[in-house]
Amino acid sequence: MATIVKDDRALLCGSSWWGSGTVGKAAFITYSFENESYEQVAGPSHSNAFRASFKPLTEAEKSAARDVLKQ
Helix, strand or coil: CCCCCCCHHHHHCCCCCCCCCCCCCCCCCCCCCCCCCCHHHCCCCCCHHHHHCCCCCCHHHHHHHHHHHHC
């Protein structure tokens, strides 16, 4: 069974976007907060229940994500 991480511990695993052994190297990332699910999830690879489960982040969740990305 998968472990569900509900905080920023997943970002503190010692890996980086540059690969292993490059922790501490700067990376420029972009992100957005979607209001609806992507068109890519339409079709046979995702169930209707999965598509219907999408919920936009709250303002508090967006703020928490921004705070973590500042670190």
